[in-house]
Amino acid sequence: MKSTFLPLLLAGLVIFQSCSNKSSESSESTTETQALKIEKTDFGKLPDGQTAELYTLKNANGMEAKITNYGGIITHLTAPDSSGVFDNVVLGYDSLAGYLKSSPYFGALVGRYGNRIAKGKFTLDGKTYTLAVNNMVNHLHGGTVGFDKVLWKAEPIEGEEPALKLSYVSKDGEEGYPGNLNVTVTYTLQKNNSIKIDYTATTDKATVINLTNHTYFNLTGAKRDILDHQLTLNADRFLPVNETLIPTGELKPVAGNVFDFTKATAIGARINDPKDQQIKYGGGYDHCWVLNKKDKELSLAATVYEPTTGRIMEVQTTEPAIQFYTGNFLDGSITGKKGINYPKRFALCLETEHYPDSPNQSAFPTVVLKPGETYQTTTIYTFSAKK
Numbered sequence: 001m002k003s004t005f006l007p008l009l010l011a012g013l014v015i016f017q018s019c020s021n022k023s024s025e026s027s028e029s030t031t032e033t034q035a036l037k038i039e040k041t042d043f044g045k046l047p048d049g050q051t052a053e054l055y056t057l058k059n060a061n062g063m064e065a066k067i068t069n070y071g072g073i074i075t076h077l078t079a080p081d082s083s084g085v086f087d088n089v090v091l092g093y094d095s096l097a098g099y100l101k102s103s104p105y106f107g108a109l110v111g112r113y114g115n116r117i118a119k120g121k122f123t124l125d126g127k128t129y130t131l132a133v134n135n136m137v138n139h140l141h142g143g144t145v146g147f148d149k150v151l152w153k154a155e156p157i158e159g160e161e162p163a164l165k166l167s168y169v170s171k172d173g174e175e176g177y178p179g180n181l182n183v184t185v186t187y188t189l190q191k192n193n194s195i196k197i198d199y200t201a202t203t204d205k206a207t208v209i210n211l212t213n214h215t216y217f218n219l220t221g222a223k224r225d226i227l228d229h230q231l232t233l234n235a236d237r238f239l240p241v242n243e244t245l246i247p248t249g250e251l252k253p254v255a256g257n258v259f260d261f262t263k264a265t266a267i268g269a270r271i272n273d274p275k276d277q278q279i280k281y282g283g284g285y286d287h288c289w290v291l292n293k294k295d296k297e298l299s300l301a302a303t304v305y306e307p308t309t310g311r312i313m314e315v316q317t318t319e320p321a322i323q324f325y326t327g328n329f330l331d332g333s334i335t336g337k338k339g340i341n342y343p344k345r346f347a348l349c350l351e352t353e354h355y356p357d358s359p360n361q362s363a364f365p366t367v368v369l370k371p372g373e374t375y376q377t378t379t380i381y382t383f384s385a386k387k
Protein backbone atom coordinates (compact mmCIF):
# COMPACT_ATOMS: atom_id res chain seq x y z
CA MET A 1 0.00 0.00 0.00
CA LYS A 2 2.92 2.33 -0.60
CA SER A 3 1.38 4.14 -3.49
CA THR A 4 -1.01 7.00 -2.96
CA PHE A 5 -2.88 5.96 -6.10
CA LEU A 6 -4.26 2.72 -4.60
CA PRO A 7 -6.22 4.35 -1.76
CA LEU A 8 -7.82 6.73 -4.24
CA LEU A 9 -8.76 3.82 -6.49
CA LEU A 10 -10.28 1.92 -3.57
CA ALA A 11 -12.26 4.97 -2.51
CA GLY A 12 -13.64 5.23 -6.01
CA LEU A 13 -14.74 1.59 -5.98
CA VAL A 14 -16.50 1.64 -2.66
CA ILE A 15 -20.02 0.32 -2.48
CA PHE A 16 -21.79 1.03 0.80
CA GLN A 17 -23.12 -2.07 2.44
CA SER A 18 -25.41 -2.35 5.41
CA CYS A 19 -24.11 -3.33 8.83
CA SER A 20 -23.64 -7.09 8.96
CA ASN A 21 -23.39 -9.56 11.83
CA LYS A 22 -20.35 -11.43 10.59
CA SER A 23 -18.57 -13.18 13.42
CA SER A 24 -15.10 -12.86 11.91
CA GLU A 25 -12.57 -10.74 13.84
CA SER A 26 -10.26 -10.87 10.83
CA SER A 27 -8.24 -7.74 10.21
CA GLU A 28 -7.69 -8.31 6.49
CA SER A 29 -9.66 -6.16 4.12
CA THR A 30 -10.29 -8.64 1.34
CA THR A 31 -11.96 -6.83 -1.53
CA GLU A 32 -12.36 -3.25 -2.56
CA THR A 33 -16.09 -3.32 -1.89
CA GLN A 34 -15.60 -4.23 1.78
CA ALA A 35 -13.28 -1.35 2.44
CA LEU A 36 -15.70 0.92 4.23
CA LYS A 37 -18.24 -1.54 5.58
CA ILE A 38 -18.81 -1.56 9.34
CA GLU A 39 -18.82 -5.07 10.76
CA LYS A 40 -20.61 -5.85 14.01
CA THR A 41 -19.71 -8.92 16.08
CA ASP A 42 -20.59 -10.12 19.58
CA PHE A 43 -17.84 -9.14 21.99
CA GLY A 44 -19.13 -11.02 25.03
CA LYS A 45 -21.62 -10.91 27.87
CA LEU A 46 -21.65 -8.56 30.83
CA PRO A 47 -22.39 -9.95 34.31
CA ASP A 48 -25.99 -8.65 34.01
CA GLY A 49 -26.55 -10.67 30.82
CA GLN A 50 -26.35 -7.80 28.34
CA THR A 51 -24.24 -8.33 25.25
CA ALA A 52 -21.41 -6.02 24.28
CA GLU A 53 -20.75 -5.54 20.59
CA LEU A 54 -17.58 -4.93 18.66
CA TYR A 55 -17.64 -2.69 15.58
CA THR A 56 -14.89 -2.75 12.97
CA LEU A 57 -14.39 0.43 10.97
CA LYS A 58 -12.06 0.47 7.97
CA ASN A 59 -10.97 3.26 5.71
CA ALA A 60 -9.97 3.01 2.06
CA ASN A 61 -6.25 2.88 2.91
CA GLY A 62 -6.66 -0.25 5.01
CA MET A 63 -6.56 1.44 8.41
CA GLU A 64 -8.79 -0.32 10.92
CA ALA A 65 -10.41 0.62 14.24
CA LYS A 66 -12.27 -1.82 16.47
CA ILE A 67 -14.51 -0.21 19.04
CA THR A 68 -16.82 -1.85 21.57
CA ASN A 69 -19.91 -0.20 23.01
CA TYR A 70 -18.74 -1.45 26.43
CA GLY A 71 -17.01 1.67 27.78
CA GLY A 72 -16.67 3.00 24.21
CA ILE A 73 -13.32 1.22 24.22
CA ILE A 74 -10.99 1.34 21.21
CA THR A 75 -9.67 -2.23 21.37
CA HIS A 76 -7.56 -2.17 18.21
CA LEU A 77 -6.27 0.61 15.96
CA THR A 78 -3.87 0.16 13.09
CA ALA A 79 -1.42 2.64 11.63
CA PRO A 80 1.06 2.44 8.74
CA ASP A 81 4.84 2.30 9.18
CA SER A 82 7.38 3.77 6.75
CA SER A 83 6.90 0.80 4.38
CA GLY A 84 3.13 1.16 4.46
CA VAL A 85 2.63 -1.85 6.75
CA PHE A 86 -0.31 -1.46 9.14
CA ASP A 87 0.03 -2.76 12.69
CA ASN A 88 -2.00 -2.39 15.85
CA VAL A 89 -0.71 0.55 17.93
CA VAL A 90 -2.92 0.34 21.04
CA LEU A 91 -2.92 -1.81 24.17
CA GLY A 92 -5.94 -3.86 25.14
CA TYR A 93 -7.49 -7.29 25.26
CA ASP A 94 -8.75 -9.73 22.65
CA SER A 95 -12.04 -10.30 24.48
CA LEU A 96 -14.49 -8.58 26.80
CA ALA A 97 -13.48 -10.86 29.69
CA GLY A 98 -10.09 -9.13 29.95
CA TYR A 99 -11.66 -5.68 30.21
CA LEU A 100 -14.15 -6.91 32.83
CA LYS A 101 -11.44 -8.53 34.93
CA SER A 102 -8.93 -5.69 35.14
CA SER A 103 -8.22 -2.76 32.90
CA PRO A 104 -6.38 0.49 33.67
CA TYR A 105 -8.84 2.25 31.33
CA PHE A 106 -7.32 0.72 28.15
CA GLY A 107 -8.84 2.60 25.17
CA ALA A 108 -11.86 3.71 27.18
CA LEU A 109 -14.11 6.74 27.24
CA VAL A 110 -13.58 8.40 30.58
CA GLY A 111 -16.23 10.43 32.41
CA ARG A 112 -18.19 12.06 33.88
CA TYR A 113 -14.96 13.69 35.06
CA GLY A 114 -11.71 12.44 33.56
CA ASN A 115 -8.68 12.76 35.86
CA ARG A 116 -8.73 13.62 39.57
CA ILE A 117 -11.01 15.55 41.89
CA ALA A 118 -9.33 16.15 45.27
CA LYS A 119 -10.69 14.04 48.11
CA GLY A 120 -13.75 13.18 46.00
CA LYS A 121 -15.58 16.40 46.90
CA PHE A 122 -16.63 19.59 45.17
CA THR A 123 -19.12 22.37 45.78
CA LEU A 124 -21.40 23.72 43.09
CA ASP A 125 -24.00 26.45 43.63
CA GLY A 126 -23.54 26.13 47.38
CA LYS A 127 -24.10 22.38 47.56
CA THR A 128 -21.29 19.93 48.31
CA TYR A 129 -21.18 16.71 46.32
CA THR A 130 -19.38 13.57 47.47
CA LEU A 131 -17.86 11.19 44.96
CA ALA A 132 -16.11 7.84 45.25
CA VAL A 133 -12.53 8.01 46.50
CA ASN A 134 -10.93 5.43 44.22
CA ASN A 135 -7.35 6.66 43.83
CA MET A 136 -5.38 7.19 47.05
CA VAL A 137 -7.38 9.96 48.75
CA ASN A 138 -8.91 11.27 45.50
CA HIS A 139 -11.61 10.62 42.95
CA LEU A 140 -10.33 9.41 39.56
CA HIS A 141 -11.92 9.02 36.10
CA GLY A 142 -15.58 9.24 37.11
CA GLY A 143 -15.62 6.83 40.03
CA THR A 144 -16.33 3.18 40.68
CA VAL A 145 -18.48 2.66 37.61
CA GLY A 146 -17.42 5.44 35.28
CA PHE A 147 -18.30 5.82 31.60
CA ASP A 148 -15.57 3.27 30.83
CA LYS A 149 -17.63 0.50 32.46
CA VAL A 150 -21.13 1.11 31.08
CA LEU A 151 -22.81 -0.12 27.94
CA TRP A 152 -23.36 2.65 25.40
CA LYS A 153 -26.06 2.66 22.72
CA ALA A 154 -24.28 2.28 19.39
CA GLU A 155 -25.22 3.55 15.95
CA PRO A 156 -22.87 2.62 13.10
CA ILE A 157 -22.78 5.23 10.34
CA GLU A 158 -21.38 3.88 7.09
CA GLY A 159 -19.89 6.11 4.45
CA GLU A 160 -16.63 7.19 2.95
CA GLU A 161 -15.57 8.04 6.49
CA PRO A 162 -17.23 5.37 8.64
CA ALA A 163 -18.31 6.41 12.12
CA LEU A 164 -19.70 4.95 15.32
CA LYS A 165 -22.04 7.14 17.33
CA LEU A 166 -22.28 6.13 20.98
CA SER A 167 -24.80 7.54 23.42
CA TYR A 168 -25.30 7.20 27.13
CA VAL A 169 -27.60 8.80 29.70
CA SER A 170 -25.87 9.25 33.03
CA LYS A 171 -28.59 9.59 35.67
CA ASP A 172 -28.88 12.38 38.20
CA GLY A 173 -26.87 11.19 41.23
CA GLU A 174 -24.93 8.50 39.31
CA GLU A 175 -21.50 8.20 40.95
CA GLY A 176 -22.52 11.22 43.05
CA TYR A 177 -22.69 13.77 40.21
CA PRO A 178 -25.70 16.07 39.84
CA GLY A 179 -27.97 16.21 36.79
CA ASN A 180 -29.19 13.81 34.13
CA LEU A 181 -26.44 14.02 31.52
CA ASN A 182 -27.07 13.05 27.89
CA VAL A 183 -23.72 12.20 26.30
CA THR A 184 -22.83 11.33 22.73
CA VAL A 185 -19.40 10.41 21.50
CA THR A 186 -18.78 9.85 17.79
CA TYR A 187 -15.69 8.09 16.53
CA THR A 188 -14.98 8.77 12.83
CA LEU A 189 -12.29 6.97 10.86
CA GLN A 190 -11.18 9.61 8.39
CA LYS A 191 -9.65 9.30 4.92
CA ASN A 192 -6.32 10.75 6.06
CA ASN A 193 -5.70 7.91 8.56
CA SER A 194 -7.06 9.73 11.54
CA ILE A 195 -9.59 8.87 14.18
CA LYS A 196 -11.72 11.83 15.18
CA ILE A 197 -13.58 11.85 18.48
CA ASP A 198 -16.47 14.30 18.89
CA TYR A 199 -17.96 14.62 22.35
CA THR A 200 -21.25 16.39 23.15
CA ALA A 201 -23.37 16.53 26.28
CA THR A 202 -26.34 18.34 27.78
CA THR A 203 -27.67 18.35 31.32
CA ASP A 204 -30.86 19.21 33.19
CA LYS A 205 -29.01 20.48 36.33
CA ALA A 206 -25.69 22.27 36.69
CA THR A 207 -22.92 19.68 36.79
CA VAL A 208 -19.20 19.25 36.11
CA ILE A 209 -17.88 17.43 33.08
CA ASN A 210 -14.48 16.49 31.61
CA LEU A 211 -14.63 13.75 28.97
CA THR A 212 -11.62 12.12 27.41
CA ASN A 213 -10.33 8.93 25.83
CA HIS A 214 -7.75 6.81 27.60
CA THR A 215 -6.05 4.91 24.78
CA TYR A 216 -2.60 3.50 25.55
CA PHE A 217 -0.44 3.96 22.43
CA ASN A 218 2.68 2.07 21.47
CA LEU A 219 3.74 3.02 17.94
CA THR A 220 6.19 0.10 17.64
CA GLY A 221 3.14 -2.19 17.46
CA ALA A 222 3.78 -3.37 21.04
CA LYS A 223 7.29 -4.65 20.21
CA ARG A 224 9.15 -2.71 22.97
CA ASP A 225 8.56 0.05 25.53
CA ILE A 226 7.89 3.69 24.63
CA LEU A 227 11.06 5.28 26.03
CA ASP A 228 12.54 5.90 22.56
CA HIS A 229 9.33 7.43 21.19
CA GLN A 230 10.00 11.13 20.60
CA LEU A 231 7.40 13.55 21.91
CA THR A 232 6.68 17.16 21.09
CA LEU A 233 4.09 19.03 23.15
CA ASN A 234 2.77 22.41 22.11
CA ALA A 235 2.86 23.58 25.70
CA ASP A 236 5.04 26.14 27.47
CA ARG A 237 3.56 25.38 30.90
CA PHE A 238 2.50 22.39 32.96
CA LEU A 239 0.64 21.85 36.20
CA PRO A 240 2.86 20.74 39.10
CA VAL A 241 1.08 18.35 41.45
CA ASN A 242 1.21 17.38 45.12
CA GLU A 243 2.13 13.87 46.27
CA THR A 244 -1.41 12.61 45.50
CA LEU A 245 -1.21 14.06 41.95
CA ILE A 246 -3.58 16.98 42.55
CA PRO A 247 -2.43 20.23 40.84
CA THR A 248 -1.02 22.78 43.25
CA GLY A 249 -2.66 25.58 41.25
CA GLU A 250 0.58 26.85 39.76
CA LEU A 251 1.04 26.99 35.96
CA LYS A 252 4.78 26.41 35.80
CA PRO A 253 6.96 27.16 32.74
CA VAL A 254 8.52 24.00 31.27
CA ALA A 255 11.63 25.92 30.21
CA GLY A 256 14.74 24.51 31.84
CA ASN A 257 13.19 21.42 33.38
CA VAL A 258 12.33 17.81 32.45
CA PHE A 259 8.80 18.81 31.41
CA ASP A 260 10.06 20.71 28.37
CA PHE A 261 8.84 18.86 25.26
CA THR A 262 8.57 21.99 23.11
CA LYS A 263 11.17 20.32 20.86
CA ALA A 264 11.01 16.60 19.93
CA THR A 265 12.62 14.70 22.83
CA ALA A 266 12.88 11.00 23.62
CA ILE A 267 10.40 10.21 26.38
CA GLY A 268 13.05 8.21 28.24
CA ALA A 269 15.70 10.94 28.12
CA ARG A 270 14.81 12.52 31.48
CA ILE A 271 12.03 10.30 32.85
CA ASN A 272 14.10 8.95 35.75
CA ASP A 273 15.65 12.24 36.83
CA PRO A 274 16.28 11.52 40.52
CA LYS A 275 16.44 15.22 41.38
CA ASP A 276 13.00 16.08 40.05
CA GLN A 277 10.36 15.90 42.75
CA GLN A 278 7.50 16.04 40.21
CA ILE A 279 8.89 12.97 38.43
CA LYS A 280 9.06 11.26 41.82
CA TYR A 281 5.40 12.04 42.57
CA GLY A 282 4.25 10.73 39.19
CA GLY A 283 6.61 7.75 39.06
CA GLY A 284 7.52 9.27 35.68
CA TYR A 285 5.32 11.53 33.59
CA ASP A 286 1.74 11.64 34.83
CA HIS A 287 1.02 15.35 34.52
CA CYS A 288 -1.15 17.83 32.71
CA TRP A 289 0.36 20.29 30.24
CA VAL A 290 -1.39 23.59 29.45
CA LEU A 291 -1.64 23.89 25.69
CA ASN A 292 -0.50 27.02 23.82
CA LYS A 293 -3.66 28.02 22.03
CA LYS A 294 -6.48 30.43 21.53
CA ASP A 295 -9.73 29.65 23.30
CA LYS A 296 -11.31 26.39 22.06
CA GLU A 297 -9.63 26.35 18.63
CA LEU A 298 -8.82 22.92 17.18
CA SER A 299 -5.04 22.99 17.28
CA LEU A 300 -2.02 20.72 17.34
CA ALA A 301 -1.31 19.58 20.89
CA ALA A 302 1.22 16.77 20.50
CA THR A 303 3.34 14.86 18.00
CA VAL A 304 4.85 11.45 18.69
CA TYR A 305 7.51 9.93 16.43
CA GLU A 306 8.71 6.35 16.72
CA PRO A 307 12.14 6.01 15.04
CA THR A 308 12.28 2.24 14.40
CA THR A 309 9.02 2.11 12.41
CA GLY A 310 8.85 5.74 11.28
CA ARG A 311 5.30 5.97 12.67
CA ILE A 312 4.03 9.41 13.60
CA MET A 313 0.96 10.31 15.62
CA GLU A 314 -0.35 13.86 15.80
CA VAL A 315 -2.95 14.92 18.35
CA GLN A 316 -5.20 17.89 17.69
CA THR A 317 -7.78 19.07 20.15
CA THR A 318 -10.18 21.84 21.11
CA GLU A 319 -9.38 21.13 24.78
CA PRO A 320 -7.14 23.45 26.81
CA ALA A 321 -4.83 20.76 28.24
CA ILE A 322 -3.37 17.30 27.81
CA GLN A 323 -2.48 14.66 30.41
CA PHE A 324 0.68 12.83 29.35
CA TYR A 325 0.96 9.52 31.19
CA THR A 326 3.79 7.07 30.56
CA GLY A 327 2.20 3.84 31.82
CA ASN A 328 4.12 4.08 35.10
CA PHE A 329 1.63 1.83 36.84
CA LEU A 330 1.84 -0.97 34.29
CA ASP A 331 3.87 -3.61 36.10
CA GLY A 332 3.87 -6.73 33.94
CA SER A 333 0.83 -8.19 35.70
CA ILE A 334 -1.30 -7.73 32.57
CA THR A 335 -1.01 -9.92 29.50
CA GLY A 336 -3.01 -8.34 26.73
CA LYS A 337 -3.76 -8.85 23.06
CA LYS A 338 -1.95 -11.69 21.31
CA GLY A 339 -0.45 -12.84 24.65
CA ILE A 340 1.82 -9.80 24.86
CA ASN A 341 2.85 -8.83 28.38
CA TYR A 342 2.64 -5.15 29.36
CA PRO A 343 5.51 -4.04 31.63
CA LYS A 344 6.08 -0.54 33.05
CA ARG A 345 6.20 2.22 30.41
CA PHE A 346 5.02 -0.03 27.64
CA ALA A 347 2.59 2.62 26.41
CA LEU A 348 1.79 6.30 26.57
CA CYS A 349 -1.52 8.10 26.98
CA LEU A 350 -2.25 11.57 25.67
CA GLU A 351 -5.57 12.43 27.29
CA THR A 352 -6.98 15.71 26.01
CA GLU A 353 -8.99 17.44 28.70
CA HIS A 354 -9.57 20.30 31.12
CA TYR A 355 -7.25 20.65 34.09
CA PRO A 356 -7.47 18.05 36.87
CA ASP A 357 -9.38 19.13 39.99
CA SER A 358 -10.95 22.10 38.19
CA PRO A 359 -14.19 21.81 40.23
CA ASN A 360 -12.12 22.85 43.28
CA GLN A 361 -9.81 25.38 41.62
CA SER A 362 -11.68 28.50 40.55
CA ALA A 363 -8.65 29.97 38.73
CA PHE A 364 -8.74 27.05 36.22
CA PRO A 365 -10.99 27.20 33.12
CA THR A 366 -14.50 26.20 34.14
CA VAL A 367 -15.82 22.64 33.78
CA VAL A 368 -19.37 23.54 34.80
CA LEU A 369 -22.13 22.63 32.35
CA LYS A 370 -25.51 24.27 32.87
CA PRO A 371 -28.96 23.41 31.53
CA GLY A 372 -29.43 24.97 28.09
CA GLU A 373 -25.70 24.75 27.26
CA THR A 374 -24.06 22.12 25.05
CA TYR A 375 -20.69 20.66 25.96
CA GLN A 376 -18.76 20.10 22.74
CA THR A 377 -15.15 19.06 22.24
CA THR A 378 -13.17 17.39 19.46
CA THR A 379 -9.91 15.47 19.48
CA ILE A 380 -8.20 13.93 16.44
CA TYR A 381 -5.38 11.36 16.43
CA THR A 382 -3.73 11.29 12.98
CA PHE A 383 -1.25 8.63 11.86
CA SER A 384 1.43 8.82 9.19
CA ALA A 385 5.02 7.68 8.75
CA LYS A 386 8.36 9.14 7.82
CA LYS A 387 9.61 7.49 4.63
Ligand code: BGC
Binds near residue numbers: 286
Ligand atom coordinates in the same frame (compact mmCIF):
# COMPACT_ATOMS: atom_id res chain seq x y z
C1 BGC B 1 -3.75 8.91 35.42
C2 BGC B 1 -2.82 7.92 36.05
C3 BGC B 1 -3.54 6.62 36.17
C4 BGC B 1 -4.00 6.19 34.78
C5 BGC B 1 -4.76 4.91 34.80
C6 BGC B 1 -4.12 8.42 34.06
O1 BGC B 1 -4.99 9.32 33.46
O2 BGC B 1 -3.20 10.20 35.37
O3 BGC B 1 -2.37 8.35 37.31
O4 BGC B 1 -2.75 5.64 36.74
O5 BGC B 1 -4.79 7.20 34.24
O6 BGC B 1 -5.77 4.96 35.71
